[in-house]
Amino acid sequence: MLMSQSAMPVPTRKVQVDLANRSYDILIGPGLIEAAGGEIAARRPGARCAIVADETVAGLHLKRLEASLAAAGLAATRFLVAPGEASKSFAVFERVVEALINARIERGDLVVALGGGVVGDLTGFAAAVVRRGVDFVQVPTTLLAQVDSSVGGKTGINSAHGKNLIGAFHQPVLVLADSAALDTLPAREFRAGYAEVAKYGLIDDAAFFSELESNWREVFAGGPARLNAIETSCRAKAAIVGRDERESGERALLNLGHTFGHALEKATGFSQRLLHGEAVAIGMAQAFRFSARLGLCAPSVAARVEDHLAEVGLPTRIQHIQGGVSPVEGLMAAIAQDKKVSRGALTFILARGVGGAFVAKDVDPAAVEAFLKTEAAPA
Incomplete structure (x- = not known):
């Protein structure tokens, strides 16, 4: 049979x-x-x-x-x-x-x-x-x-x-x-991991991000769509690691959302209040909003990224963190300790569009602090 x-x-x-x-x-x-x-x-x-x-x-x-x-x-x-x-x-x-x-x-x-x-x-x-x-x-x-x-x-x-x-x-x-x-996996843990899947589309694969926007429910449900998403993500990371194993260049792109996200994790004491993937989701949304603030991409692009992450149930703003976070000064201190900092200069992964991430060096700390104060303001 x-x-x-x-x-x-x-x-x-x-x-x-x-x-x-x-x-x-x-x-x-x-x-x-x-x-x-x-x-x-x-x-x-x-x-x-x-x-x-x-x-x-x-x-x-x-x-x-x-x-x-x-x-x-x-x-x-x-x-x-x-x-x-x-x-x-x-x-x-x-x-x-x-x-x-x-x-x-x-x-x-x-x-x-x-x-x-x-x-x-x-x-x-x-x-x-x-x-x-x-x-x-x-x-x-x-x-x-x-x-x-x-x-x-x-x-x-x-x-x-x-x-x-x-x-x-x-x-x-x-x-x-x-x-x-x-x-x-608990649903919250799976959603948190999905942030890293979406990241690969946001870095340099706009078609993959569009596919996720259309088919994310199938990814969550399992089956071929989930396997495709995992394989696509692994192929993207494997290719970058193969070209830049020790993050001397393009591998830094894989940190999209992580500079903001790691600062938020530290501010919450690396606790269950904010899972890593949730921090990355907020960080990616912030990276696109910051890029829009700097005139690198249209506000509509930042809104598109935020809308998709929110649609799958991920947090996208500081205000979504249970119990709040430390003042902006604390976030800036954590950002200053980020591994991508070089001779005191801030480095961020910013974007000119979906699939258009790039490494931005010598980012003005005053601009970052002003942005974070806006982000931290009550809604």
């Missing part, structure tokens, strides 16, 4: 990050957690694995990953951390590093990050420094991690001065983006 179309297996999609002898695959599709053991063993036969996951993700996916590794003949240990941005700290980082050393993870072994962006960033940084660098695999379980943080080798933890200020470039050897894992 023929299988129904809905029951047909979904082919795994593959995107390669081209970095010469450090190139690696991003595999996208359902069932990749169950297939992880075979995929890892094919690349690192006999390696011992140390899995790092947060407690919430562990309850959902860890047993299946461990069973897959065991079936492939790969021994594995586990280490769990608390969920949330607070785990990207020196204290938790030290615990992860010591756990990997205690597990006798050697240079021929693997560290496996199972979870969202927090676990991926934290685990990748630990892998970068243990024994001066061991290989690691990303198994991202959130939309945000699948389309953004798991790809490209940026790893790190937060400082009291700002987000991701301590870290290293350390590329994974494999990314396994199990699309079925997204079915376990």
Whole structure:
């Protein structure tokens, strides 16, 4: 009997990050957690694995990953951390590093990050420094991690001065983006990840953004539209990373919305009041409104961006943050610590239109502060 179309297996999609002898695959599709053991063993036969996951993700996916590794003949240990941005700290980082050393993870072994962006960033940084660098695999379980943080080798933890200020470039050897894992995400988490999907259209792919405007409900519902969005996002990021691994040029475009967004995250204490993707959504809307204020794009363009983000349920303004944020002076202090600041000069990703983002250097701090005061004013 023929299988129904809905029951047909979904082919795994593959995107390669081209970095010469450090190139690696991003595999996208359902069932990749169950297939992880075979995929890892094919690349690192006999390696011992140390899995790092947060407690919430562990309850959902860890047993299946461990069973897959065991079936492939790969021994594995586990280490769990608390969920949330607070785990990207020196204290938790030290615990992860010591756990990997205690597990006798050697240079021929693997560290496996199972979870969202927090676990991926934290685990990748630990892998970068243990024994001066061991290989690691990303198994991202959130939309945000699948389309953004798991790809490209940026790893790190937060400082009291700002987000991701301590870290290293350390590329994974494999990314396994199990699309079925997204079915376990709370709606708020999925929406937050969608902000990073929309970002790729806003940077340099106006056609993709238009497609999202028309089909975002299908992306949220799952199926081919979701896989297409993940694959398109990963291809866009992989191409940029392949050309500019260490963000000396165009890779900075991937930070669209992040300068404003990171400042807002710091202002909310890296708490659940504002998820990373929500901060990016506000930041992208601000980047386009600031661009319009500077005469770089039409106000209607900024309104179009804001309208789409709002339509999917994302916040787009400071006033949408529960509990408010610190005064503008606090936001400016955080912006001054941004990683893109060069010799004290502010750098922003601004836009001349949808799909027309560019790196703007030497942005006048007074203009940014005046803009933020307008943004922070009561509606």
